[in-house]
Amino acid sequence: MLAQLLASTLRVSTPLIFAALGGMFSERAGVVNIALEGMMLLGAFGAAVGTLVTHSPWLGSACGMGAGILLAALYGLFAIRLRANQIVAGTAINMLALGLTPFLCKILYDVTGSTPPIPIDQRFRTAPLYLSWVLVLVCWVWMKRTPSGLWISFAGEHPEALNAAGIRVNRVRWLAVLISGALAGMGGASLSIFLSSSFSRNMTAGRGFMALAALIFGKWKPVPTAIACLLFGFAEAVQIRLQGVSLLGSKPIPVQFIQILPYLVTILVLAGFVGHSRAPKAAGTPFQRE
């Protein structure tokens, strides 16, 4: 039972890890990414459609990443180029994805809300799970050891300094936002063609926000963030396991309390009651060269 629980923890953490690492790039570069949820959702949709068309989960997940990048480009246009408020633009992007996906389902498959089921031999079995942990390592090396990782951190902490060093801040931010779209799209893909068998309406159900919470919990660093995703994934796995199970008598266990735990913990962490977590200094402020 414990082994099963751990295996299911690893599985349900996968989309969170992809999305949270995506969020890390954009937030470390100084662009708050509430839109993660929408990018994930469109990614899940794109991956399902892509797999149905190409019959290959790999090409399908490429489509999912493409869909995420597309939405990220729209977000970048407003948040970076047009200097819209990042929270407002992010909220709008989420709404857009929530509305666009059933709308497109209707056009493509003439059913509201979900795509047709994807045959099991065309879905991923375990690949995204391993891929996500490889990605954690890649991100760790990237942020720590490469110049572009340093640029991303500077774009979020001291954009003026980066600008003075001759690097275009908004280019770095664009790159970071597009990467975050690709990874959030991959997170969505691992929902629709790895964990389940089709796309369904609002299938992310707040996982983008949960990834954001994990990012805060992990202090915007790759390895701690991935561990936070595992914790949240564990909560989700326990909750799935306990659904409908009765303990000592007739009353089923209220899973709601396990459900809200990750959110509660995030608030406590952010408030400094449990450790301390500080956002990149320039996160949320548009950069404009003098």
Add this chain to the structure above:
Amino acid sequence: MRKLLQPILAVALGLALGLAVTWIAGESPWHVLKILEKGAFGSGYDFGMTLFYTTPLIFTGLSVAVAFHAGLFNIGAEGQLTVGALAAAVVGAVWSGLSAPLAPVVAVLAALLAGTIWGAIPGWLRARRGSHEVINTIMLNFIAAGLTSYVALYLLKNPDSQNPETRPIGPGYLIHQFGIFGGAPVSAALPLAILAAALVWVLLWRTSLGFEIRAVGQSEPAARAAGIDAGRIRIIAMCLAGGLAGLVGVGEVLGNAGKFKVGFSPEFGFIGIAVALLGRNQPAGILAAALLFGALHKGTADLDFETEHVTRELSLILQALVILSVSADGLWSWMKERRRPVIPETAGGVTC
């Protein structure tokens, strides 16, 4: 003039883009527009339903706006309205013997109080612990959803229904529905919302508390220098914002359903952000914007069976596009820049 023109242009741009989407879907945009118009204003009942959706949007729009004037982003109206509605339903179900006029007053106060508490939490966390209200309110939305569904499923479950909802409230709690809308549940909550808008205007622009709220929102250091306790003001502003959102429960529970239904709100809290933004955080503007979004919400409801390819989700797409076009501060200055002749040396990288 520009103040009025910009939101109108933004709405026009958003609607035009949204209708262009329907054209791609293979429907005539004109046809879709006519369905929207007929769905929202076609009959007394349709208009009543539009007003029914407008009411919660006025509350959430005001909620976001009050917080915004204090320099805070209230993404949490969704959670605040959920706990507000639940509180009204719990009071009504537990003390079901209470009769009018006392009963609805008690329930309204319960909704107000619950929303206020749910707003106070992120306000306090921001003011005293320095943690950002955006993340906290998002987290509190999920916590509110979890807790309220726990209450509706376990503590106060409606024994006569398979749906996740609470026991019905006592008959003394139901508030008056206006008869002229052909049975649409337009209740006393609508005048209450308009009254709230008027009170918010008086508060923000005619009282010293309102001045302090706006001062903190405009410049915290300046407000501090003037001796204003910015933390205290922020907590108060978030309490007000929460209370306003909590009042959404009045129209839903006392004026319509007679109970708390899990998931009754089609993201009124998030649409409230759009309402406040479009209404430029002014009460009068919020009333107008709430009516527009209420009409969009009602109008698109008929799309599912009136057209072949367009679904009611178009309302979300339209709303998103309107928010985006209003939010793009740079869009307007960029359009102005474009009209000026471009100077070659700076053309490559003015803002890149």
